[in-house]
Amino acid sequence: MDGRDEMRAADADREVVADRLRVALGEGRLDLHEYDERVQRAYAARTYAELEALLTDLPPVAPAQRSGLALAAGQTVSPLDDQRGPASTRGVTARWLAEVWFPYLRVIAIVVTIWAVTSLLSQDLLYFWPVWVAGPWGAVLVIRTVSGLAAKEPQRQAIKRQRRRERKKAKRAIKPDDTPPTP
Structure with missing residues (x-):
C-alpha cells in the first residue's frame, strides 16, 4: 500500500x-x-x-x-476525454438532443391537448390545427439536429459547460474576505 x-x-x-x-x-x-x-x-x-x-x-x-x-x-x-469511450459521447449527445427537442415536445403536447379538449367540448372532431405548429417547427428542428450533429455541436456545448463549471469553482475558491488587509 x-x-x-x-x-x-x-x-x-x-x-x-x-x-x-x-x-x-x-x-x-x-x-x-x-x-x-x-x-x-x-x-x-x-x-x-x-x-x-x-x-x-x-x-x-x-x-x-x-x-x-x-x-x-x-x-x-476532461469530461470529454476520449479514453472514457463512446458512452460519454452518447450522454453528451443525448443531453444536447433533449435540450433541442424537449421544448418542442412540451409545446406540441399542450397544443394537441387544447385541440382535443375543444373537440370534446364541441362534440365534434375539429380541424387538426396543431399540425401548423408542429410541422414547420419540427422541420426546422430536424435540420438543426442534423447540422448540429454533423458539426459536433453537442461536444462543443459540453466543453463550454465544463469551462463554466471550472470558472465557477475557481471563483468560489477565491473569497473576497481572504485578501490581506492593506496598511
Missing part, C-alpha cells in the same frame, strides 16, 4: 468511479442492485483506497496512466 491510498479523494475522483461503474452496468458486468450499492459507496468514499476497492474486479477502460485514480496530484480528467 502506497501513501496515495490514504489520500483524500476529490469529487472529481468519485465522478470518475461512478462513470466507470455506469459503463460496467451498460456492459452487463454489474447488475442493477450491485451498481446502485457501489455508486452509493463511491459517493461516500473518503480515500483513493476506498474508491479503488470498488473497481478491483472490473477490467480497466483506460491505460493506468490515463485513469482518474492513477493521476498524480494536480492533474484533471
Whole structure:
C-alpha cells in the first residue's frame, strides 16, 4: 500500500468511479442492485483506497496512466476525454438532443391537448390545427439536429459547460474576505 491510498479523494475522483461503474452496468458486468450499492459507496468514499476497492474486479477502460485514480496530484480528467469511450459521447449527445427537442415536445403536447379538449367540448372532431405548429417547427428542428450533429455541436456545448463549471469553482475558491488587509 502506497501513501496515495490514504489520500483524500476529490469529487472529481468519485465522478470518475461512478462513470466507470455506469459503463460496467451498460456492459452487463454489474447488475442493477450491485451498481446502485457501489455508486452509493463511491459517493461516500473518503480515500483513493476506498474508491479503488470498488473497481478491483472490473477490467480497466483506460491505460493506468490515463485513469482518474492513477493521476498524480494536480492533474484533471476532461469530461470529454476520449479514453472514457463512446458512452460519454452518447450522454453528451443525448443531453444536447433533449435540450433541442424537449421544448418542442412540451409545446406540441399542450397544443394537441387544447385541440382535443375543444373537440370534446364541441362534440365534434375539429380541424387538426396543431399540425401548423408542429410541422414547420419540427422541420426546422430536424435540420438543426442534423447540422448540429454533423458539426459536433453537442461536444462543443459540453466543453463550454465544463469551462463554466471550472470558472465557477475557481471563483468560489477565491473569497473576497481572504485578501490581506492593506496598511
